[in-house]
Every structure is written in C-alpha cells, then in structure tokens.
Amino acid sequence: MDTDVIVIGAGLAGLQCARRLQRSGHSVTVLEAKDGVGGRVRTDLIDGFRCDRGFQVLNPAYPAVRDWINVSALRLQKFGVGAVVNTDEGKSTVAHPLRHPDRAFETLRSKHVPASDVLALIRWIGPALLREPLTGQVATQDQTLSASLDRAGLTGRLRRDVLDTFLAGVLADSSGGKSASYVRQLVRWFALGVPGLPQSGMQALPEQMSRSLAEPVRLNNPARKLKETAGGVEVTTENEVLSSRLVVVAVGPQHVAELTDQPSPKTHGLTTWWFHAPEPLEAGKFLMLDAAGDSGGPAGPIWNTAEVSAVAPSYAPAGAHLVQATTLLDRPDGLAEESAVKRDLARLYRTSTTDWKLITHHVVPHTLPAQPPPLIERGEQRIGDHTLLAGDHRDTGSIQGALVSGDRAARSAAELLARG
Numbered sequence: 001m002d003t004d005v006i007v008i009g010a011g012l013a014g015l016q017c018a019r020r021l022q023r024s025g026h027s028v029t030v031l032e033a034k035d036g037v038g039g040r041v042r043t044d045l046i047d048g049f050r051c052d053r054g055f056q057v058l059n060p061a062y063p064a065v066r067d068w069i070n071v072s073a074l075r076l077q078k079f080g081v082g083a084v085v086n087t088d089e090g091k092s093t094v095a096h097p098l099r100h101p102d103r104a105f106e107t108l109r110s111k112h113v114p115a116s117d118v119l120a121l122i123r124w125i126g127p128a129l130l131r132e133p134l135t136g137q138v139a140t141q142d143q144t145l146s147a148s149l150d151r152a153g154l155t156g157r158l159r160r161d162v163l164d165t166f167l168a169g170v171l172a173d174s175s176g177g178k179s180a181s182y183v184r185q186l187v188r189w190f191a192l193g194v195p196g197l198p199q200s201g202m203q204a205l206p207e208q209m210s211r212s213l214a215e216p217v218r219l220n221n222p223a224r225k226l227k228e229t230a231g232g233v234e235v236t237t238e239n240e241v242l243s244s245r246l247v248v249v250a251v252g253p254q255h256v257a258e259l260t261d262q263p264s265p266k267t268h269g270l271t272t273w274w275f276h277a278p279e280p281l282e283a284g285k286f287l288m289l290d291a292a293g294d295s296g297g298p299a300g301p302i303w304n305t306a307e308v309s310a311v312a313p314s315y316a317p318a319g320a321h322l323v324q325a326t327t328l329l330d331r332p333d334g335l336a337e338e339s340a341v342k343r344d345l346a347r348l349y350r351t352s353t354t355d356w357k358l359i360t361h362h363v364v365p366h367t368l369p370a371q372p373p374p375l376i377e378r379g380e381q382r383i384g385d386h387t388l389l390a391g392d393h394r395d396t397g398s399i400q401g402a403l404v405s406g407d408r409a410a411r412s413a414a415e416l417l418a419r420g
C-alpha cells in the first residue's frame with residue numbers, strides 16, 4: 001500500500017479529515033484537482049484587491065472553527081451585526097441593539113421591526129439558541145424554511161424586508177425551500193458570533209489547515225477512478241495508480257457521482273460581482289439588503305451588497321474601495337450583465353456608478369447543497385468496504401458542516417484502520 005488513507009479533495013472537509021488522520025498517526029495523501037487548496041473557499045488577488053470566489057464570511061462562533069482553527073492568526077475583520085435595508089420608502093439600519101447601541105433607537109423605531117415579528121422570531125429561533133445543534137440522524141418534524149416561519153407567525157415586515165432577503169443571499173436560494181432545522185442552526189451561529197473576513201482573504205483558512213500536513217497536498221492531481229480491491233482501494237490519477245487501505249471522497253456535491261455510485265446532491269448557486277468604487281459608501285460595515293420589490297425581495301438583480309473594504313481594509317489598496325454585489329442563480333436575472341448590475345448598484349447606493357470598475361465576477365453554480373427537509377444530519381458516511389464520503393452535503397452546507405464532516409470521516413476511518 002502507498003499510504004493508509006487517500007483523501008480526494010482539498011476543500012475544508014478533505015483538509016480537516018487529513019489533519020485528524022495525521023494526528024492519530026496515520027499516513028495520508030491528499031489529491032486536489034485544482035491549483036490550490038480550499039475548494040469553495042478561495043481568494044483571487046487582482047491589482048491589490050482580494051476577491052473571494054463568491055462573497056462569504058467566516059463565523060468564529062462555529063464550534064468547529066473554535067475548536068480546530070487558529071482564528072486569531074487569521075486576524076478577522078468584522079462586519080456590523082445588522083443590515084441596511086433599502087425599500088421604496090428609503091434606507092434604514094436594522095442592527096443588533098446591544099452590539100450597536102448607537103443604532104438602537106433607529107432600529108427599535110424602524111418599521112422593519114414590528115413587535116409582533118420580534119416575538120415570532122423569538123418563538124422561531126429561541127429553542128435553537130438554548131440548546132446545542134442536533135446530533136441525531138434526521139431532524140424530526142422538519143419543514144421548509146417558509147412553512148416554519150409562517151407557522152411561528154413571522155409574517156410581517158421583519159420577515160419580508162429583512163429575513164427573507166438576508167437568508168436568500170446566505171443560502172443561495174430564494175425559494176424558502178431549505179430545511180428549517182438547517183437554517184435555524186445557521187441563524188443560531190449568526191446570533192452567537194460576529195462574522196468577519198481574514199486579513200489575507202477567505203483562502204487563509206484552508207491554507208492554515210494545509211500547512212500542518214506532513215505531506216503537501218498534491219495539487220493539479222484529479223482522481224479519475226476508484227476501485228475497491230480485497231484489502232483496500234486503488235485510485236487512478238492522470239499519471240499513476242495509487243493504493244491505500246481506505247479512501248475518503250471529499251470532492252464537493254457536484255462531483256460525487258463521478259467517483260462513487262452515490263447520486264450527486266442538488267445544489268444552489270449565486271454570482272458575486274466585485275467592483276472598485278472611487279468613493280466610500282454610506283452603508284459602512286453593514287450588508288445592504290434590497291427589499292424594494294413589489295412583494296418584498298429586491299427590485300433588481302442584486303440581493304445584497306457591501307463595501308467589503310469598509311469592513312476589511314486589507315481587501316483593497318489604500319484609498320480604494322471594494323464593493324461586492326450578489327445575484328442568485330435561481331432567479332431569471334441571476335446572470336444579469338455588468339451594465340444591469342451597475343445600474344442596480346446606482347439605485348441602491350443612490351450614487352453614480354459610471355466610474356466604478358469591474359475587477360472580476362464569480363459565477364458559483366454549486367455554492368451550497370440544496371438541503372430540503374428533513375435535514376439528515378451526521379448520517380452514515382461509509383459507502384463501501386474501504387470508501388467514505390465527506391463534505392458539507394453530508395452535514396450542513398456551511399464551513400461548520402464541511403469541517404465536521406471531514407472530522408467525522410477521519411474518526412470513522414481511524415476506527416476501521418484499527419480493526420485491521
């Protein structure tokens with residue numbers, strides 16, 4: 001055998017799996033198809049701007065991040081806890097009153113936050129705040145996000161103007177069809193932590209993880225085929241056939257069926273546009289949500305936007321301003337042209353965007369697994385005598401879910417190896 005375990009895929013799940021196995025004394029080889037580690041968590045450095053491949057944030061409240069990542073080394077630059085909400089009536093800030101006491105008055109008298117909705121929100125999220133996330137197999141009594149918000153009575157403007165728009169952007173899904181149990185977990189962590197961006201971009205997270213591996217990740221090295229043998233597995237790459245006692249397939253949902261007999265889970269996607277703006281913008285450290293559409297939601301292609309460099313100055317050269325804008329691929333205007341996106345940004349920021357320069361844009365069709373109800377959480381990962389499957393689609397579609405899934409796969413693999 002060339003090694004104890006081959007891990008296919010150097011996303012967060014694969015990297016955590018390899019680190020855990022290495023720590024328990026096993027030899028591990030990690031194969032990665034692309035030219036860098038991180039999978040969905042990568043950053044392009046373009047003319048001094050750091051553009052993550054799809055706008056995303058790191059929440060230090062994730063238990064897996066707290067336990068396994070050196071967060072202080074990442075030097076997180078933190079967002080404001082709240083949002084600027086744009087409607088036909090104007091813009092107003094809805095912010096966490098304890099974290100932003102200077103905005104408490106504006107928030108509490110905002111028409112986006114009626115008392116009946118606040119009570120309904122407490123009914124909806126309260127139980128999840130009081131206990132640790134599920135660790136069972138299937139979330140019982142799960143339903144879609146929309147049905148569960150309706151059931152809690154969360155049907156007013158807090159829902160329409162803020163929650164639906166915010167969650168659609170976070171989940172890359174405007175249908176409200178995701179598992180409510182899954183979304184409650186994400187909201188729980190948003191309530192407990194203040195998300196931010198690492199000083200050198202989101203890719204600093206997987207890079208930190210890969211640095212602790214004894215054998216460097218083999219980049220530009222896609223696995224083409226897996227074959228279980230009597231005592232292990234053979235993995236065929238472009239140039240060689242490697243053998244190991246076990247293999248962990250951590251390739252991201254869209255590639256699962258290419259290497260295994262399991263179906264590829266459905267996914268949802270989004271697009272992130274990155275612009276260089278010459279002047280600072282008024283939303284500051286808050287995300288801006290557009291709820292100016294006729295029945296809530298945005299009036300144009302953009303669901304959320306932020307001046308990322310106001311939060312993370314390291315994301316732009318001195319004096320320059322980096323703006324992200326997110327569109328959703330499940331909408332007809334999800335693939336809007338640059339001109340339409342700039343027009344929409346002019347409407348949202350109420351400023352001319354003629355001088356804004358496009359830096360890059362990322363179309364990410366497989367942002368997150370679909371995860372309809374019921375949420376199957378921490379289910380079986382073993383799919384063959386010598387084959388395990390890991391990735392966010394096996395837990396929850398999130399950084400937390402990917403890390404937990406990789407760690408669980410490593411623990412199962414270590415048990416199988418110990419049995420001989």
Ligand SMILES: Cc1cc2nc3c(=O)[nH]c(=O)nc-3n(C[C@H](O)[C@H](O)[C@H](O)COP(=O)(O)OP(=O)(O)OC[C@H]3O[C@@H](n4cnc5c(N)ncnc54)[C@H](O)[C@@H]3O)c2cc1C
Nearest residue numbers: 009011012013033039040054056057223252391392398399
């Ligand atoms: C735009 C965007 C925004 C997001 N926002 C957030 C957020 O704010 N908060 C949050 O918690 N989560 C967010 N996520 C989700 C989070 O990034 C993912 O859940 C997590 O990174 C998934 O990790 P993974 O290891 O499961 O899969 P992946 O990152 O997809 O890793 C799979 C790896 O396998 C490799 N691979 C595929 N096929 C092969 C092969 N044949 N051989 C070798 N290698 C192969 C791929 O190249 C890739 O590197 C976001 C994701 C995106 C894309």
